[in-house]
Amino acid sequence: MNNEPAAGNSPSEPGIQKSGAEIVIDALEKEGVEVVFGFPGGAIIDVFDRLNQSDRFEFILTRHEQGATHMADGYARATGKVGVVIVTSGPGATNTITGLANAMMDSIPIVVISGQVPTSMIGNDAFQEADVVGISRPVSKHNYLVQTVEELPVLLKNSFHIARTGRPGPVVIDIPKDIQKAVLKNYSYPEKPDLPGYHVQMEPRIENVKTAWELIRAAERPLIYAGGGVINSNAAEELLRFATETNIPVTTTFMGLGAFPENHPLSLLMLGMHGTVYANRAIQSCDLLIAIGARFDDRVTGKIDEFAPHAKIIHMDIDPSSISKNVPVDVDIVGDIQCILRNLNKMIVPCNTKEWVKQITEWKRQFPLWYNHHEDDEIIMPQHVIQMIDQLADDDAIICSEVGQNQMWAAQYYTFTKPRTWISSGGLGTMGFGFPAALGAQRGFPGRMVIDVAGDGSIQMNIQELATAIYYNLPVKIIILNNGWLGMVRQWQDLFYAKNYSGTNLTRPCSKTDAAQSSPTDWTNIDYVPDFSKLSEPYGCWGRKVTKRGELEEAMRECLACDRVAILDVRISREENVYPMVPANASLNQMIQGMA
């Protein structure tokens, strides 16, 4: 993704006259954009007036601007290309803020083009005016308020360049209405950005690579901790070679799921708060930790002073400001992860890790992911649902998730083997991200199976995009792990707040007399709205509700085989929690391993 698009990037013929709005359209074409997500309004209507004249890209009209940013984000995560959003001023732009923050936290390249009130009215509290560069500054990699039509072409060029290079991220370009109308006489789209202060170090310093090898050779218990940077730089192949030829075990972060095949014997699955016992044990026991494109997030490290206490640390990252941010490191290698791994692999030697791998294999046998299967009754366990998806979904299926328990069960129980098959809001934890992101991924890969693992809370946060899914024929499969709770908060209330379920119950008793009998733990005497399966009627999609374990497989098969948008409402065990769990800010040694 760090490369400029090969096609469609030739400069325009010089001397063409174009309006600001036409320049925007030309820039999108030249940048190789194939799809734009968005929503119109008065301050962007000039761009829309030209938008439908282009046959080079498709416009997808969403039902909410937040949906548009998440779709662009999901599209970017699935394809590696820049996701593009066009919205109007004021509320249009402010509705993109959550999507921007989400893309910023997870380093996802999107460009948001927003209309702005005319230059002469800026600062006057004009109708639908908002200080968009001010509001979006802390949640974007960079942003621009365009001040003249002369600078518009190069700022568009800069925006795409900044979004896709280095540590990728969201860029906002705010264009006043008068500049969309203004005419530039001598227009040509620049070949290069004009960014003298922006430097991306791709190639690592060879001395640091050599020092890293000295530590790797000397280590007895080395461990690779791989993150989203491996996926962003398309380095999964290089990582696989590095790990297998050195025989060093690999644990991945939540953002790194898919960077290393989880069915590989060296895989320890995910680490951190809801990671496996053996991954966290390996972290606490290793004598060398090789962090590759990961940022030592607090959900990974737990109590920072007790993280990897016996380990020297090598940290590889594209972002120099990530180095020694949370944990002091012994060797840093700044550069593009793919470039770094290629350099490392040139000097590759096998390491003597036989004893260490044997130890870890023993831990894997002793402490597998575990849950009570309830095989004797009809209760549906959420982990079982994910395992069934894992079994029945296509090999190249893309799994998206919402945020909360559904997300952690999906991360734990689905076997990720390929990069860009896991799309989920990591850093920001945005409920409502999964479904629109799934639509973006589906648009990027119309032929592949795209599944949104949802919770009954999260799915309602952007459910309006069902109409978008139907209209543009994006047949995403929504599988709702419905427990009638805001489950992850409920889990914290269970464990740390004396079961005071304040503000987390999404159900109500059927009647006053039922209130006494209704249990917080099962579906008896419970009234729940909406019946998600019945959304099939107003929207014209497929829908079904499952309440018994025995019906699940047949319903799941039908859902996955459906050629339309499909909603499977699975009423799961209401009281199930996500384990193992390291309480916030506890050491990775202190795992809660679950209830029998």
Next chain:
Amino acid sequence: MMRRHIFYVLVENRSGVLARVAGLFSARGFNIESLTVGETDSPRISRMTIVVPGDDKILDQVRKQLGKLIDVHDVRDFSMETHDIVNRELVLCKVNAEPSQRGDIVEIANIFRARIADVSPQSMIVEATGSENKIAGLLKLLAPYGIIEVARSGRVAMARGNNESIQNARAVA
């Protein structure tokens, strides 16, 4: 370790840059003691000198993040380096001055190589340039006469001798 840091920042001369730079400090609750901005010999580039007291480790992270800003060409923390810097501040001080006191005030100004920028019937404006210690010394001696107002420019700073990284950054600019 807590101490006073002096940041040198070369930035694009463009609207919004100041807010971006200041935002990195304010987001962490740091209060900027002084901040000066001015064009360099290239009209495209401005130079900022920022004085901010705070923890070394946190401000080192701020320095890295300043370097990451798209509009920042170069950033250094002078207080973390070994070599000497020249740092200066301009101060204007309006002080009570009856005609009989003018001679004494001029004498104090001369000792500090300060200038008399204005004389009015009841007051004078003293203009001085110098290091922090010198300015503090001058204000201390003027205080007994009754200081009416003080305007300070904030500090500007420059490393002594040849300075490769800064020259390289300028070459790019």
